Amino acid sequence: MDVIEAEEGTTRFFVPRQDSGHAFPPGTGRIFYNRRMELNRDATVLLASVLNPREYLDAMGATGARGIRVASECGIPVTINDRDPEAVELIRKNAALADLQVEVTGMNIHTLLSCRRFDAVDLDPFGSPAPFCDSAIRGTLRYLMVTATDTAPLCGAHKKAGIRRYFAHPVNTEYHAETGLRTLLGFVVREAVKYDRGIRPLFCFSREHYVRAHFLLENGAGRADTAVARIGYIHQCTGCPDRTEQHGILPVCGPCRSCGSPTVPIGPLWLGPVQDPGILAAMLDRLPDHVLNTGRELGSLLHTLRDELPTSSFYDYHVLAKRGKVSPPPIDEVIAGIRDAGFRAGRTHYSGTGIRTDAPWQLIMSVLTGE
């Protein structure tokens, strides 16, 4: 295997030499490593240092970069698994390079998690984590961490694939990045509650081509019922920007309250909070202690997440400005205008032109048009 050294955080490890003439991601037979996921791995390291799980399973390790970093930069006992024998060989080599006592296994994740449980389990598959969530929930004692790179199915661009993977109705709105994340969380709830377990999201975000979610699994039928109570739908109007939120496992559809047009249900979605403010605060506190290449971006993401209003969707004010036939002013002016009218308003990490607010869309429109 032709490898080169890479460095993330304070950890060095070998990765396959990327063939520049090769399409990315590399084809089969190569072990996967994507430098663009460094912030995702930095976030894992920071969160793991805050949660301090008894042990951490990097269930789909590839190069093992994520697990090796958690072991080396957080001092947490780590197991790294991959079903690919070439990956296992590289993970062993990387554990030796870092001089770490890491357990390395070469099993199918379903087999591994049918016979063992870990305090924290990390799922980082190619594409959708949906086929692995059941095994992961059975094999997780407390913390489940999930990456999904199938944003097109989650966000409604590939509707049939979204329905197959998540048994949900995704719709490609301007806030699809958020409904994608909430669809994934809704799916995880459905996978967890059949075992009388609930979930509490700790730190979740959507970025570039992926969604990353971290949650605490809580045991007991009561916790499961609480999680189910946070499931519901967003009903998006087909004729105007209006949308309403509805809790419940079944969608109850009706015409738009603003214009009377038909609405379309998006979901089932997790409508509850997607962050734990205490965890975000602890991560921000701990950030200066870690050497992270993406530290600045990660800090800025954490600040934005901390300040996001707890609405279940947001408005893209450029879309509203286009509808109102006005050119969009700077976002801070719009936010200030909404606040001056007595509503709460703020930015969102999902989009640079997104505004979260408890104001109706007509109020944003009047701030934009001055009418």
Ligand SMILES: C[S@@+](CC[C@H](N)C(=O)[O-])C[C@H]1O[C@@H](n2cnc3c(N)ncnc32)[C@H](O)[C@@H]1O
């Ligand atoms: C996207 S890569 C993981 C990337 C890695 N976690 C990182 O941060 O660089 C997905 C890995 O999952 C492994 N994999 C896929 N299906 C699996 C299964 N059923 N059981 C175990 N490993 C699996 C693949 O061999 C591949 O190496």
Ligand SMILES: [Zn+2]
């Ligand atoms: Zn309407």
